[in-house]
Amino acid sequence: MSVSKGARSMALVVLVGAVAACGLPRSGPNKNEIFAGSVLREGDAFVVTVNSRVTQATAVTPSLGFSNSFLSAGRIGSDVIAPGDRLTITVYENVKDDPLLGNSGQRLSQLTELQVDGEGFIFIPYAGRVRAAGASPEDLRNEIAQKLDPQTPDPQVIVQRVAGDGSTVTISGSAGAQGVYPIERPTRTLASMIARAGGVTIDPETAIVRVTRNGHTGKVWLLDLYENPQLDIALRAGDQIVIEEDTRAFVALGATGAQNRVPFESQNLSAIEALAIVGGLNTSLADPTGVFVFRNEPAEVANVVLGRNDLTGAQRMIYVLDLTQPTGMFEARDFLIRDGDTVYVTEAPYVQWQKTIGALTGTATAADSLANAAGN
Known part of the structure; x- marks a missing residue:
């Protein structure tokens, strides 16, 4: 049984209409x-x-930066003693035969790894409890010498501050080495402390530095910190420093x-x-x-x-x-x-x-195939 050209055309029209009704694929609105x-x-x-x-x-x-409370904080001396710090006290006495602190014939006495307690005091034999927190090693030296002088004439005292857990900051996030770091002479500011922690492990272009102090938080772009000395704020004991990546x-x-x-x-x-x-x-x-x-x-x-x-x-x-x-x-x-x-x-x-032409061409081919199949 043969199929007329009219029937073939009708089949093509029906298929084209079906394609048009379904719509053509595309990536979104025009x-x-x-x-x-x-x-x-x-x-x-x-x-x-x-x-x-x-x-x-x-x-x-994005508006990033530090508030005035961060920017106006002056640098603290690395030699300022804080609770938790460790000290080494050395005393030279002018009495050779019967020194106050040392053995007979020993004029030098050394007290090592004395930790400043939570209230800010240390204990020195024959001097008692001496307030150390908030003082510099020089101030503490004079204080100890005055307390010992009535018992051993003209003592010579040396006070050395060892890195302790008193004036420290915490560094976390994408830092080279996370941890707790003491504020020392080379690391009194934010940029130097980040360098001390090994820099950052993420792309500096998208690195953000966040600092939290006493419940207040400020953050800056790492590159801005390097380029603008004003943003290199002085650190304070207890500062929490977090290196984080931009999430935009x-x-x-x-x-x-x-x-x-x-x-x-x-x-x-x-x-x-x-x-x-x-x-x-x-x-x-x-x-x-x-x-x-x-x-x-x-x-x-x-x-x-x-x-x-x-x-x-x-x-x-x-x-x-x-x-x-x-x-x-x-x-x-x-x-x-x-x-x-x-x-x-x-x-x-x-x-x-092009998609329409392709669809029509494909549809016409399909219609012709159907018509031929029906004719056979």
Whole structure:
């Protein structure tokens, strides 16, 4: 039994209709669909073309730094004694035959590893409890000498502070060597203490230094700490120093080299850098006129961008970058990506056309095969 050409055509029409109804696969919405969601078209997002004014208004970067209480704290001397420190006391007596502290004929007496107790005192034979905390070794030397002088004439006293657990800080996180470190002469400031702990084990570009003191916390970028001497704060006993990695990220979707959640690789990340990180635009798919950045923008920024003052709460914003414009690449270079942004690149119109042609060609072939099969 043979099948007429009319029947074959009818089968083709039915199959093409089925393909059209199902829709063609694609990476996401096209430009027209995105613009259809604009507030101007009764949507719920503001669609804004990026220019120099928009770039400047949206250039909001994380505010890191130390409060005045951190910045104004002066350096403490490494020789200031604190509870928990260990001391070595050496006493020279002018009495040879019957010294107060030593054996007969021994004029030098040494008391090693004396730990300052929790109340700040040490015990010296014949001098009793002597307050050491808060004093320098020189101050303590004079104090001990005065207390011993009535019992042994003109004693000569030497006080040495050994690294103890009195004036210490804790370093944790991505430090070279986590631990408890004493504040000593070479390590009185934050940068020197980090160096003492072996630096950091993560990329310095994304390393953040957090310091907690008396319930207050401040944090700075590691590179800013190295570049700005003012941020190299003086340390205090009990400081907790944590080295942590920046957790900001953006999502790349659409006709890019990769679709993924991507961590930031530097303090500031531009749109052009974000595209470069994911392999740039897919040259066989991407529409360079349709690079979009989706963001929930704080009201204070959204009002400036839109030239309004009546918006309250976070606003859905869609920023449009056209890389084919004379200044398009410059705008993409200057527009900053922020934590939580979605960078989306639309497919070029001809891509959907190619997909349609491919679908129709495949459908026609299938229809012809079905018709031939039916004819046989």
